[in-house]
Amino acid sequence: MTVFRPRATLASLALWAPLALAACGGGTAGGGGAGATPSGDILSLMQARGLSEADVSAALMTYTPTGKHDEYLTFASGGHGGQLLVIGVPSMRIIKYVGVFTPEPWQGYATGDVATERVLDGGNRFGKRVEWGDMHHPALSETGGDYDGQFIFVGDKANARVAVVGLSDFMTRQIVTSELIQSDHGAAFVTPNTDYVIETSQYPAPLGGGYAPIEEFNEKYRGAAIFWKFDRQRGRIDPTASWAIELPPYMQDLADAGKLVSDGWAFMNSVNSERSYGGNLEGRPSLESGASQGDMDYLHCINWRKAEELVKAGRTTTIVGMKVISLEVAAAEGVLFFVPEPKSPHGVDITPDGKDIVVGGKLDTHATVFSFEKIAALASAKKFVGKDPYGVPILDFKESIRGQCEIGLGPLHTQFDGNGFAYTSVFIESVVAKWSLKDLKVVHKLPMHYNIGHLCAAEGDTVSPDGKYLIGMNKWAMDRFSPVGPLLPQNFQLIDISGAGDMNLLYDMPIPLGEPHYAQMIKADKIKAIEYYTPVGTNPITHEKDPNATLAKQERIERRADGVHVWMTAVRSHFTPDTIRVKEGETVHLHITSVEQAFDATHGFALGSYDINLSIEPGRHCDVTFVADRAGVFPYYCTEFCSALHLEMAGYLLVEPKS
């Protein structure tokens, strides 16, 4: 705790007292302001709360009064929570968790609702449902290299899945997966016009999900980079138009797409060119030591526009339904090049002008700045220093770089402002380093608490970053917040980078659920979210009026060959019908439409003991199908507080026993 120390300047603080007291005379703080402590003046308030003078500035830079909106929204991955976080900046308030890879009952996401169950089923692996994900990297859709606020894509490292979330309603619309690969890490990253969403594998395995002994690792295990084709008009990835490139069994890590001058290329790190595969109970080294032997790994440079031509020309092999450009073809046709990069790198980040590729070697002390122009020239001239064991041409390290910045131990990930500065997280040193892109010199280091992972700057991955705010995504919180048991939150630290000089720490924010690995920050006014679904009866996945949409007076119950169909409406504060009579063993199909068209007038629908909960936002249509396999009396009711008579918004499912 900072102890306030009286000094000469306190005289000026004392002048605030009458001002603050006058301001809180009004009492009711309606639309805008808020009240002061009735018991004292500003100075005593600072003393009572242990605030330093510098804290006052930080408080004013982050405090967001009632009704005032945040300037930016940050989309952070939820790690192994499987959900996506939406965070307001500078208030650092979490505004929403969006269910993506994990069923989420508050949103009625895959907890009975047929449409969203189908979305989650899109990510089934080997025919089976996976009910969690390890979300790593969110990528906002781009137009011309700038975030356009329409979609966001996220990857699931554990199960090699990619999801599409629509930002008109913040709903997960699609999950795709290919059993070509068994895990990913470099996902999702988009090309500058969102033609493709990139997913690269992390842990090598036989392509397509087959078995091979681990001793045949070098020969039969492979990595791959999948280029998922995005159809912006439909708001969907088109798996049939997607394709992949086979890669050596190194652990491919993060990716980034070229932009402007480097548009048409993509870049990926790798961290285990040693091809270690563990075996610590069988006499081999653990992966952590096996993969850290060499001083260099391989930066993967992919000419994806040339690859796209090869795909069109049919130069692919199809594996588990995915068109794959083989290593041999990729190497021979000038699609894939390697450049040595120091040591076990993590982040690979293209500068806003598209000219440089910044790589942080996590067991190194440098941010290495590769030059796209040099790489392209060497590739074009076929000036190689050799080939890797799989025939991939290797470019000379020194001839490929513009230089290196001496950063500190453990550089991980780099973001940019609009003023020529780069910001690199330094894990082992636990700082953010601000450095000049022009002369590759560090100008300031700011301590982070603790163990910083990625960074997120305002519009930081675009061709025109805003600067202003930077978030340090710290992996450990330790003593930063009140103790809540052995499992602790992460700590997002908000940093002011608006000035030309030093960075300033503004705020600590605990992440209460999930472990974000990466985030992107967009100007809030670029997001055009709808207030309700229209027309009444809209299916939130198709965004069309559902065939079973039900309007007032159309409610009915019909017995058909496939079971009992109930066309139901929800409106404050009743469901119609509120009595459903079925026989034990019958299949029941509920078609429920909210006929509300008012902002925030959401209803829920819970059916006790049947494991069903829906969120029915205004105008939304939901379907549920279940077998009434338990005789008895089952209340259903609205789970989202809607009105003074919300508790009375209920009905009964009556399941008569078989005679």
Next chain:
Amino acid sequence: MTVFRPRATLASLALWAPLALAACGGGTAGGGGAGATPSGDILSLMQARGLSEADVSAALMTYTPTGKHDEYLTFASGGHGGQLLVIGVPSMRIIKYVGVFTPEPWQGYATGDVATERVLDGGNRFGKRVEWGDMHHPALSETGGDYDGQFIFVGDKANARVAVVGLSDFMTRQIVTSELIQSDHGAAFVTPNTDYVIETSQYPAPLGGGYAPIEEFNEKYRGAAIFWKFDRQRGRIDPTASWAIELPPYMQDLADAGKLVSDGWAFMNSVNSERSYGGNLEGRPSLESGASQGDMDYLHCINWRKAEELVKAGRTTTIVGMKVISLEVAAAEGVLFFVPEPKSPHGVDITPDGKDIVVGGKLDTHATVFSFEKIAALASAKKFVGKDPYGVPILDFKESIRGQCEIGLGPLHTQFDGNGFAYTSVFIESVVAKWSLKDLKVVHKLPMHYNIGHLCAAEGDTVSPDGKYLIGMNKWAMDRFSPVGPLLPQNFQLIDISGAGDMNLLYDMPIPLGEPHYAQMIKADKIKAIEYYTPVGTNPITHEKDPNATLAKQERIERRADGVHVWMTAVRSHFTPDTIRVKEGETVHLHITSVEQAFDATHGFALGSYDINLSIEPGRHCDVTFVADRAGVFPYYCTEFCSALHLEMAGYLLVEPKS
């Protein structure tokens, strides 16, 4: 947005400029403070951010610098998200979501981990898993009527379940359910020494889960109040020592336990003494109108200590394993009394001195203050004005009350400070009313945005409330935050109630996941959370060393009759073993112990495509059992960032195909 208007007092603000600029000269904001905007002074900062002078006070009352802890922790229910929120006050940062009724992969809660899967299975209904819950009312454990910081109990309205969460490690230890009832609402509430956890049903149904036609509602449908016996020593509810009281088919609502003078009694509202049961497609009124016909419902007064004697004396009937005191016995033996209460009430709240029972009639304009002394005297003298249709004696309304406070339209729920004031949320008027318990007069109303539900005051349900902070739990957020689609957060508004006069609004906080219905706020230093599990190999549910705990050098793989057993350790940054070879179809038992004993050094364990993720906090032991039914190569890895070589903390499950 508040527009800053220059006025005479700005001269005093200007004096801050050099002070603030001096404060931020240091640059690196390490342990305590934070920097100011480099571009200007405090005044220009206020102008730039549109802050009023009053906002400055609010900012300073809520701003919590890096590393400083919150004074209070608020535990809020997560509604139909099924999770429990832990919120710091006054910073209004969510520090943790605790998985309770819904599987949660970040915590490894019921996503493969055998111990927590069993906890969730404790809440199975009719033999089937329910994977979500509608959490309504958290109740902190009490000793002598004060929160003791040891446990918290929560109810699941949809599936009539109650959970026990331990506050040493913030883990859900137990879920209990009785098929006696089909839903609850008045859950959980504790008696002053946590002898019992109270759960009352909401929607009447035949007791025990049987079927009866809805036309036999009056005769065969019933409510019930379950008194779950808590064994503090074991930290578990003991179902065999628990019992229930049969209640009429009114919709019992919230409950509260008497304290001090009223200790030994419990009080519950009801909202449908009309016994309406819907049927709007069958010619009957919807519940919302049917249940709102009468002007009075029944406050249920239960002498639970007398009921406990009846249970010991064997005066119960056993239904689906639950000992039940019948309505007839309860009415005849002086256990159950009714007092009329106006109209469709919601909150029933005992004053800190235990003398009064405050009821908010949600379709009324009063907070009605019942006197325990008067009720007990009338009950003792058997002075009844009649009986309800089920034979329950009714006391006279006017003779039972101390008075009524004219509050406004739609009073819902009441909290207390330590200075003789009550605070009632008023839903339809959308305000908080502060009123004097002594003379029953409103002294101030503060507008809420929007549709306020419950209130939560610092230590507000104890015998010694702290005052200071009050949270308005607003149901709708509307325009308060950046738009995030049709489904919006709730809005918790933090209110300063430290003064003798008006309340002051301090802060708006979005709830990003789930819909809290109630919360309790405890002094943070009462919580004694552990930093890691000790000894190494502790099972977090039993809190004992697990029989399969594995230390370094004890790692091994054995084939047994029931499958392949793998005793594994996790430590930065490898699993041992990191190669597991099995045959397709074999059952695999993983026994994984984290041998870490360092704060925050948590590991995860993900097995791709097998739908398994664990959280292995330092010292924790986890078990997983699965059938290796898919041949192939499946990476497993650490999902919780642990070190610079976290990505390399991985291994392979090799599933050889059947020959």
